[in-house]
Amino acid sequence: MGKMEERVMVALDFPNITEASRCIEMLSGTGVYVKIGMQLYYAAGPDYVRHVKEQGYPVFLDLKVHDIPNTALGAMQSLAGLEVDMVNVHVAGGRKMMEAAREGLEKGTPSGSKRPLLIGVTQLTSTTQQMLNEELQIQGTVEETVARYARLARDSGLDGVVASPLEVPLIKEACGPHFLTVTPGIRPVGADAGDQHRITTPEQAFRLGADYIVIGRAITKADNPAQALHHIIQTLRGCEQ
Structure with a gap:
């Protein structure tokens, strides 16, 4: 893996361009990855994604x-044209959908450019055992389900999965050490857990073998996001693999 800064993804969970841009400007020069999710993308659109890429940030x-x-194929073909670095699908969509998503990325990636990494969501970090069994009607433990979904994603041609850091060892055992793991549910010591349940600290996530960690409010809501990021990076230096 690359430098520690390149393995930390800052979640730009903002409702508008103004707030997102203010944070982006304060993180300038840090070399960090940024994650643009539904809220910001739906508010700002593809042009803002292009703008962030032009600032030199890797984008998930x-x-x-x-x-x-067929719809997944078309969506990924369009997203590939933005030349982002990573995109994702829900593994629950099944093998044919995941294979079609990869095909769409390959078709849409401009000549001479690198295909975005394709990552599958296993179970959201807000999912509890009770939700899995009673609401989703999926039997077994969360861990068993995540490992099964990860194997399906690997067999469908995906590059890795999104999962809780707690499930990374199971995923690496099931899919091999080079199958990527992107882990939300990261909370520095003292931070509020919010609506996520299967969480760890940044240090715990890397010690469990996570390839990338996603951190949002602990950085983006700080008075000085770059300083908050720097502090987290410094605590992670002993975890580099």
């Missing part, structure tokens, strides 16, 4: 595509 466009295979 977190839109969690989940639709019929």
Whole structure:
């Protein structure tokens, strides 16, 4: 993996361009990855994604595509044209949808450019055992389900999965050490857990083998986001693999 800064993704969970741009400006020069999710993308659109890329940031466009295979193919073909670095789908969409999503990325990636990494969402970090069994009617434990979904994603040609850091060892065991893991549910010591349940600190996530960690409010809501990021990076230096 690359430098520690390149393995930390800052979630730009803002409602508008003004707030997002203010944060982006304060993170200038840090070399950090940024994650643009549904809220900001729906408010700002593809032009803002292009703008962030032009600022030199690697971008994970977190839109969690989940639709019929042909629609997933078309969506990924369009998103590939933005030349972002990573996109994702829900593994629950099934093998044909995931294979179609990868095909769309390959078709849409401009000649001479690198295809965006394709990552599958296993189970959201807000999912509890009770929700999984009673509401979603999926039997077994969350861990068993995540490992099964990860194997399906790997077999469908995906580059990795989104999962809780707590499930990274299971995923690496099931899919091999080079299958990427992107882990939300990261909370520095003392931070509010919010609506997520399966969480760890940044240090715990890397010690569990996570390739990328996603951090939002602990950085973006800080008075000085660059300083908050720097503090987190410094605590992670001993975890570099």
